Amino acid sequence: MQPSPATVPAVVVVLTGGASRRMGSHKPLLDVGGRPLVARVLDAAGGHPALVVGPGQGVPDGVRVVMEPVPGGGPVAGLAAAVAALTSDPDTPLPYAVTVLAADLPFVTSAHVERLLEALDEADLAVTVDRDGRRNWLCAAWRLTTLRARLEELGDAYGASMRALADGIRTQSVDDPADLALDVDTPTDLARARERADAAPTAD
Template identity: 50%
Template sequence: MQPSPARVAAIVLTGGASSRMGRHKPALAVGGRSIVARILDAVAGWPVVVVGSDAGVPERTPVVTEEPPGGGPVAGIAAGWDALIERPYAAGPTPRPPDVVVVLAGDLPLLTRAHLESLVRAARHGRVAVTRSSTGPNWLCAAWPAPLLTDRLAAVGSPEGVSVRRLLAGVPSVEVVDASDVATDVDTPEELEDARRRVEGPGV
């Protein structure tokens, strides 16, 4: 018997300071669309919530704020998860929560659905699936089994200031190789221009 399709939801974090870029990264344009809009294209059809700033976020996309604002990525993940579990995931009288939660930074302009589906498949074995690109592991391009995420958020208590490394402490994980570097983030103006060249061609 084939396993049933995973119910997948996504949390996109846009609350970072963007200090090295000097501008709010998720709202910057790549290929004629904001970075955060491109990420939302990759998760299209899945329940999604953006946590942090709504700059560059398409209309009708749910946006919430972490508590406290600027409380860090784990505070954002916790706020996103709380918002997601309040939404129905299936028709009928008994809404079901997702099986897998994809957690994404808001600065991934080249992200593809194919890579996310690879993460989801790996996470269905009870492990956190973490992207490994040429620059190393990216813990904010990862897929979590929902029960595992729930347990870890409860274990860390107040999420303010908690690092993703601490959230992952002792958690079974697997790396999913990103050979094409589609999950590379952009932290500097130079990395932004490189992403634009990859999408738009060398004339930008």
């Protein structure tokens, strides 16, 4: 029997290594609601330990930061670096699950992270799906055993797509009617996110 997310720890991995080409500046440092994006995303870890993969600017003290062996390889390479870091110490118990979050999700909440983890009772991967049916692979939770095995099958993670990583994996969708997983890719997105943050506090 697989252990349940309620009794075995999970780790929240936040990826900060994106090129931010459409934004034109390093997105995790951008201010939304008076705080850097990366700090807002790290709040969603709640009581779970967090691990940042990529540049550590704007990351609060006490949060572990690791870099990919070769920066710029994309989110799958970032996840591979996270898994390598989490499994490098034989004396440290392995987490049951890894929740992966992009560093440009200003409204994601700890309650949504818990919903993703709970969905792993019925799946090996839980992914956020917006109101239009689009899957956000960078707001998702994996069983660590499944993720490790899939990365090994994939081989070279550099430049691989999240869609390819998830192909064939038993997946559960987690609806997001409140757009908690709204991402910020462009200056227009940033302006809208700032308006939303100023208008009302984030709700679960």
